[in-house]
Amino acid sequence: MPVSDAHRIQTSDLDTPPRLLLGPGPSNAHPRVLRALSNRQVGHLDPTFIHLMNEVQSLLKYAWQTENPVTIPVSGTGSAAMEAAVANTVESGDSVLVGCNGYFGERMVDMASRYGASVTRMEAAWGTAFDLETIRTAMESCRPQVLGLVHAETSTGARQPLEGVRDLCDEFDCLLIIDTVTSLGGVELFLDEWGVDAAYSGTQKCLSCPPGLGPLTLGPRVLERLEKRSRPVPNWYLDMSLVGKYWGSERTYHHTAPINMNYGLREALRLIAEEDLEARWERHRTNANLLWDGLADLGLSCHVDKEIRLPSLTTVRVPDGVDSGQVARTLLTEYNIEIAGGLGALAGKVWRVGLMGFNSRPENVMLLLAALKNVLHR
Ligand SMILES: Cc1ncc(COP(=O)(O)O)c(C=O)c1O
Numbered sequence: 001m002p003v004s005d006a007h008r009i010q011t012s013d014l015d016t017p018p019r020l021l022l023g024p025g026p027s028n029a030h031p032r033v034l035r036a037l038s039n040r041q042v043g044h045l046d047p048t049f050i051h052l053m054n055e056v057q058s059l060l061k062y063a064w065q066t067e068n069p070v071t072i073p074v075s076g077t078g079s080a081a082m083e084a085a086v087a088n089t090v091e092s093g094d095s096v097l098v099g100c101n102g103y104f105g106e107r108m109v110d111m112a113s114r115y116g117a118s119v120t121r122m123e124a125a126w127g128t129a130f131d132l133e134t135i136r137t138a139m140e141s142c143r144p145q146v147l148g149l150v151h152a153e154t155s156t157g158a159r160q161p162l163e164g165v166r167d168l169c170d171e172f173d174c175l176l177i178i179d180t181v182t183s184l185g186g187v188e189l190f191l192d193e194w195g196v197d198a199a200y201s202g203t204q205k206c207l208s209c210p211p212g213l214g215p216l217t218l219g220p221r222v223l224e225r226l227e228k229r230s231r232p233v234p235n236w237y238l239d240m241s242l243v244g245k246y247w248g249s250e251r252t253y254h255h256t257a258p259i260n261m262n263y264g265l266r267e268a269l270r271l272i273a274e275e276d277l278e279a280r281w282e283r284h285r286t287n288a289n290l291l292w293d294g295l296a297d298l299g300l301s302c303h304v305d306k307e308i309r310l311p312s313l314t315t316v317r318v319p320d321g322v323d324s325g326q327v328a329r330t331l332l333t334e335y336n337i338e339i340a341g342g343l344g345a346l347a348g349k350v351w352r353v354g355l356m357g358f359n360s361r362p363e364n365v366m367l368l369l370a371a372l373k374n375v376l377h378r
Contacts, residue, residue, distance in 0.1 A: 017336055019338050020335075020337045020338065020359070020364060020367070021359065022337055022338060022339050022353055022354055022355065022364060023338045023354055025154065025202070025204050025205040026205070026210065026211050027204065027354055027358065028359050029208050029264070030267070030271055032267050033208060033264045033267045033268050036263045036264050036266065036267035037210070037261070037264040039263050041259050042259065043259075044257045044259055049262075052263070055266055056072075056073060056265055056266050056269065059266070059270065059272070060072070060217070060269060062277065063207075063269060063277065064180070064184065064191045064199060064217055065189060065190045065191055065192060065193070065277075066196075068191070068192075068218060068219045069220070069223065070217065070222075070223065070240055070244050070248075071218075072215070072247040073203070073262065074213065074215070074216045074238065074243070075214075075255060075257060077202055077204075077211050077213075078181040078201060078211075079214070081200035081202070081214025081215060082107065082108065082179065082200050083235065083238055084200065084214070084216050084238040085198045085199070085200045085216060085218075086115060086148075086177070087111075087233050087234065087235045088218060088233055088239070090115045090116075090117045091116070091117075091145075091230065092115065092234075093117070094118070094144075095118050095142050095143055095145055096119045096144055096145065096146045097139060097142055097146070097147045097148070097174075098119060098120070098121060098148040099122050099124070099130050100123050100124070101123070101124040101126060101128055102156040103153075103154070103155035103343045104150045104154060104179055104181070109121055112146070118142075120138065120141070120144065122134065122135070126344065127156045127158050127303045128308075129159065129160045129161060130149070130160065132165070135147070139168060139171075143172060144172065144174050145173075145174060145175065147169060147176050147177070148178075148179075149165070149176070150178070151180050151199075152183035152187055153179075153182075155343040155346065156304060156346065157302070157303060157309060157314050157315035157352065159183070159187065159310050165195075166195025175222060175225065176197050177197065178191075180199050181201050181202045181205060182312050182313050182354075182356070183206065183312065184201040184205070184207060185206035185208075185268075186280070186311065186312040186356055187206070187281065187284065187310060187311060188281050191219075196219070197221045198217065198219065198222050199217050200214055200217075201215040201216075203215070203265055205354070205357070206357040207269070207272075208358040209261075209264045209265050209268040210264065212261040212264075213258065226240065237255065268357075271358075283360055284355065284356075284360050287311070287355050287362060287364075287365055288310075291314060291353065291368070292306075294369040295314075295369070297369075298369065298373055299319070300316050300317065301316070302314055302315065303317055303346070303349075303350050311355065312355060312360070313355075314353045314354075315346065315351070315352055315353075316352075316353060317349065317350055318349055318350060324341050324342070324349075324350075325341055327375050327376065328341055331368075331371055331372070331375060334375075335367075337367070339353050339354075339368070340352045
């Protein structure tokens with residue numbers, strides 16, 4: 001049979017534009033991470049790689065401030081890690097309470113429902129956070145086995161304070177899962193001090209690595225519950241009792257780890273340790289303040305109260321009469337700067353500006369403010 005040429009299209013060398021990614025993610029990877037990605041490969045059970053896996057686990061624990069025994073990068077994006085957190089904590093029929101004050105809480109609701117949970121949505125306006133009284137009232141009414149909260153809601157720019165939530169979870173014998181996709185490596189996180197049982201993240205935000213891995217950490221209470229499950233985790237790929245054997249001491253094959261992505265993550269985490277976690281959080285705060293002051297000088301206001309505003313993601317209110325999409329398109333085409341519009345309840349009402357990891361630098365803030373000023377003054 002003759003070979004068909006139908007899909008042998010003409011292509012040219014890949015030439016991507018030099019975008020400055022100041023949206024909700026991905027952010028630009030650090031040049032050292034990009035270099036690390038291109039290291040030559042070893043096998044996924046090679047002693048070199050096994051050593052690297054240990055380093056990645058250790059450095060992830062530092063970034064999250066946890067001693068959790070299972071602290072690994074899931075092969076997949078942040079949603080895969082989110083699904084792993086849900087699949088390994090929730091059993092069919094469980095009562096699950098999820099904080100819905102933005103887009104990603106809704107995703108957790110969807111996932112927990114698919115795993116057969118009876119899910120209660122605890123709602124709040126987009127851009128606000130839950131206080132302990134609201135959480136307690138919701139827990140009293142649905143008696144959850146699992147509580148899910150988004151620490152850094154990328155759709156709103158709000159930070160969920162976590163102090164005191166553990167005490168409530170202890171009262172109700174409830175596991176606490178938190179989404180740290182837009183906070184890990186950029187915003188204060190003290191998982192063990194806050195008594196978080198499971199947390200997940202993505203590589204493409206404040207870690208300054210391309211998208212592709214989803215850091216996940218599971219604490220002792222989750223592992224205990226995992227052992228006592230009446231049925232196996234209904235997702236083979238994300239079952240941490242299986243994956244854990246590859247990342248743990250047994251090193252038995254489960255799936256082929258994305259080797260080069262792990263090189264990249266290792267470098268990204270090394271950069272955090274070199275900079276020092278507290279200094280890195282402080283850098284994010286300083287540059288966010290620079291942005292917020294500059295926005296105010298342009299007559300623009302932020303959607304979220306300063307007290308709970310994320311330094312990694314700012315939602316900026318779109319002034320009346322301004323086409324938010326047009327502004328974002330002009331910034332991209334004329335200035336090579338990517339920002340994003342609002343999602344869901346905030347669509348058309350805000351721009352989302354990310355200052356994440358490597359991108360959280362004063363020169364980027366100044367460039368964006370100057371470009372925004374030009375575009376808005378047209
Ligand atoms: C808060 C939050 N959770 C989960 C996700 C899902 O991550 P991913 O898009 O990497 O699958 C995102 C992605 O933007 C996010 O911002």
